[in-house]
Amino acid sequence: MSLPSAEVAADFxxxxxDLKFNSRPEISNLTIxxxxxxxxxxxxxxxxxxxxxxxxxxxxxxxLYVLDSIVKNVGTPYTVYLGxxxxxxxxxxxxxxDNPTRKALEGLLRTWxxxxxxxxxxxxxxxxxxxxxxxxxxxxxxxxxxxxxQNQPRAPGPFPGQDPxxxxxxxxxxxxxxDVELTKDSIKKSRPDLIGMLxxxxxNQCSTCGRRFPAGDEGKVMKxxxxxxxxxxxxxxxxxxxxxxxxxxxxxxxxxxxxxxEAKPPPETNGNAAAAAAKANQPRWVRIPLxxxxxxxxxxxxxxxxxxxxxxxxxxxxxxxxxGPKYFHASCYEEAYGNARSTPVSVLGKRGADEGASTPxxxxxx
Numbered sequence: 001m002s003l004p005s006a007e008v009a010a011d012f013x014x015x016x017x018d019l020k021f022n023s024r025p026e027i028s029n030l031t032i033x034x035x036x037x038x039x040x041x042x043x044x045x046x047x048x049x050x051x052x053x054x055x056x057x058x059x060x061x062x063x064l065y066v067l068d069s070i071v072k073n074v075g076t077p078y079t080v081y082l083g084x085x086x087x088x089x090x091x092x093x094x095x096x097x098d099n100p101t102r103k104a105l106e107g108l109l110r111t112w113x114x115x116x117x118x119x120x121x122x123x124x125x126x127x128x129x130x131x132x133x134x135x136x137x138x139x140x141x142x143x144x145x146x147x148x149x150q151n152q153p154r155a156p157g158p159f160p161g162q163d164p165x166x167x168x169x170x171x172x173x174x175x176x177x178x179d180v181e182l183t184k185d186s187i188k189k190s191r192p193d194l195i196g197m198l199x200x201x202x203x204n205q206c207s208t209c210g211r212r213f214p215a216g217d218e219g220k221v222m223k224x225x226x227x228x229x230x231x232x233x234x235x236x237x238x239x240x241x242x243x244x245x246x247x248x249x250x251x252x253x254x255x256x257x258x259x260x261x262e263a264k265p266p267p268e269t270n271g272n273a274a275a276a277a278a279k280a281n282q283p284r285w286v287r288i289p290l291x292x293x294x295x296x297x298x299x300x301x302x303x304x305x306x307x308x309x310x311x312x313x314x315x316x317x318x319x320x321x322x323x324g325p326k327y328f329h330a331s332c333y334e335e336a337y338g339n340a341r342s343t344p345v346s347v348l349g350k351r352g353a354d355e356g357a358s359t360p361x362x363x364x365x366x
């Protein structure tokens with residue numbers, strides 16, 4: 001590959017990395033790049049094939065839409081270069097994606113058997129021998145899947161009076177963890193249905209470090225706290241530098257790795273007086289809750305509203321603690337209850353009033 005071809009291919013590869021969904025502007029931009037650099041069509045075609053092969057399953061369909069746009073809007077020589085490995089590109093993608101994506105791929109294949117719309121050329125987009133080979137593969141694949149489903153033993157029905165949900169399997173048909181044996185033959189066997197299960201458990205992913213979070217409100221809160229942590233630890237001096245992250249960690253590090261939430265403070269050791277004293281000197285504050293009712297609720301003791309403040313690029317309530325589902329002014333709570341009750345639950349730390357320091361008190365309304 002010549003130097004100009006390598007530079008064009010690198011630019012095309014960088015633009016492909018940003019394509020995460022079916023974005024018409026991004027696909028059109030990639031098509032224009034391919035059209036303006038037809039002399040480097042072989043290098044661009046190779047980069048597109050490599051991207052489709054190595055990218056995540058949910059990002060393969062947008063890349064195939066790029067391939068479809070290039071061969072229909074530019075044509076030769078891309079139809080020649082991309083047609084050489086189209087069978088492997090299509091088949092490998094088809095076996096790794098979910099059923100809705102497979103339907104979209106079958107729709108693309110149907111258009112490749114026909115001429116380009118509004119074109120004077122009556123020939124199909126790709127030669128008939130290429131699309132026929134893909135059709136034969138799809139027919140065999142669907143036949144094998146149908147036979148596997150027929151041979152799959154059905155789970156016994158619920159007994160009379162038994163909850164039908166109790167007899168349902170937590171995994172889809174054809175997916176059993178017991179089939180995965182730690183042998184060479186078993187590991188080499190392709191199991192596309194298990195790949196999706198690795199991502200379905202934690203679908204929300206951090207775009208900065210790749211850490212994944214569970215679905216639901218709790219997962220959203222964890223991801224938001226994690227992104228806040230990224231913002232706090234980011235070094236402004238590294239913004240203009242290239243940051244590289246290894247794909248794999250060392251064997252020993254992988255074995256000893258334990259997932260921890262960096263956004264949470266480290267657990268306090270029992271009997272560690274120094275750590276307890278340091279924690280006592282921290283200011284008492286909580287993040288402003290997301291529930292509008294809690295935001296507008298006053299302090300249950302003094303009936304005064306909490307004053308929002310900005311701390312480390314986030315909005316908080318200073319001099320505030322959380323006791324169960326309710327929020328109190330810390331000074332009000334200490335004045336009303338003192339140490340008679342258990343330590344209230346707070347977020348990210350509290351600080352007891354310094355001994356001997358004058359604390360502004362709020363009168364309790366009767």
